[in-house]
Amino acid sequence: MAGTGYPKQDKKTGKWIFVIETGKDSNGKRTRIKRSFNTKKEAKIAMAEALLEVKNNRNKPNNVQISVGEYLSYWLENYAKTNTKPKTYAEYEKIVRAHLKPSLGHIELQELKSTQLQNYYKEKLNVLSAQSVTHHHRVLSKALNDAIDWEFIEKNVARGAKPPKPSKREMNTYSVEQLNFLLKTAKERTPVFYPIMYAAAHTGMRKSELIGLTWKNVDFHTQRLYIRQTITEANGQYFFNSIPKNEKPRGIKLTAELAKLLGSLKEEHEKQKKILGDGFNPHNLVFCNSKGNIMAPSEISRALKRAIKAANLPDIRFHDLRHSHATILLQANVHPKIVSARLGHSKISVTMDTYSHLTDSIEGIAVDTLDTLLE
Incomplete structure (x- = not known):
């Protein structure tokens, strides 16, 4: 850094002057700080402060002005x-x-x-x-x-900064009777979206998993379906998300009634394809809208709300169908490991933590069982 010596006195004016070379500007021209003072002491103090400021600025990561x-x-x-x-x-x-x-x-x-x-x-x-x-x-x-x-x-x-602490979403579930009544109402009031609601209640699958399910991943012989992709929506666009190649696809055993429903739905799709051609349901989706296009998540949620209102039931989210599925199984004393596998949880502990509120009712079933076995 040039000009870092002591201030010099201008013989003509008597002023004490210092000059500090600060580098080059964006155009490559040399830049400097030049100041004058009445006394040598003032000049020395000001020069020390200026040198420190230049040093600090040079140590800053970047001086680029950007909003x-x-x-x-x-x-x-x-x-x-x-x-x-x-x-x-x-x-x-x-x-x-x-x-x-x-x-x-x-x-x-x-x-x-x-x-x-x-x-x-x-x-x-x-x-x-x-x-x-x-x-x-x-x-x-x-x-x-x-x-x-x-x-x-x-x-x-x-x-x-301190962001707000999100409150844990309350889990709302239906009993067996409420769930059956909802599905019966949905079949009458919103037949296009009824199959995906029925599948959610019978499998515990997530909305994105159901939307992305294709016919090639439904095995009617073994009555199982396999989750190999999801379809998600963001900012008006749809995204196909395949599971990692090193990850085993999750298999879910179908209930007898769901297998029947899917069989009828497949026949209906095949008839539509014969009439409308390959333009109908080009992605070979199990659940599509009446035009054969991807079901919009918002449309599914609105259809569920219509069915709930028609059935005069307490309001729930579509994701609560998954919670209802798990709750019904756990209350029926199905082993948590089986429930965890159906839900696709990475560990059984995730299932137990999610449904910890059921501990008392499950323990009651266990005690009732003991009462019948032990004297």
Whole structure:
């Protein structure tokens, strides 16, 4: 660094002057700091402060002026698009476009503060769930961590912000009688979506697994189906997600009534194909809409709500059909290992933790059994 010696006195003016060379600007021109003072002491103090400021600035990762919005676009293009699954990228892109940019995009990245994020979370809680806002926090925190790696900023201010704590979703389940009545009502009120509701109740499969189920993965001979892919939707796009090649597909034994229903549904699809050609149900899906297209998750949920309202039953989510399936089996004293396998849980402990509220009723069945066996 040039010009780091003691200040010199200008013989003409009597002023004490120091000059510090600070490097080059974006055009390659040399830059410097030049100041003058009445006394040598003032000049020495000011020069020491200036040298320290220059040193600190040079140690900063990057002085590039970029807004939060500009950086998030850069992050989506250079990280998310190439390092995440298409569905994940679509979700990130929507969060950035619809939420983060409108609220925080105008702020300079290096000027972003934890308190601004805290205010963002507070505002978003007026229109979004705590779980969604927490997801925004995770996305932003990841993006800011990458900004450190890329030398845009020195620290991640998201670490100092406190996202809302998501409340655990309450599990609502139907009894055997309620579930049977719901399915009977759905068959009358929403026949197109009745088969997928019936399958959910009889298998405990997730919505994405049911939407992605194909006929080649239904074995009528052994009365089993196999889950080899899911179909998910994000930002108006559908994504086909295959299970990893080294992972064994989950097999689920069909109930006799579900096997009958699927057999009838397959015959119906074959008739439709003869009439409409290969354009009907091109993905060979077990559950498709009346036009042979992928069933939209939102359409399935709305159909369930219509059936629930018609049956005058307590409101539940589609995912609660899965919970109802597991609860009915556990209350019937089916071994948790079997229930866990049907649900596709990685460990039996996951099943037991999820349905820990059933411990008392299951233990009651066990005690009743002991009463009949022991004197």
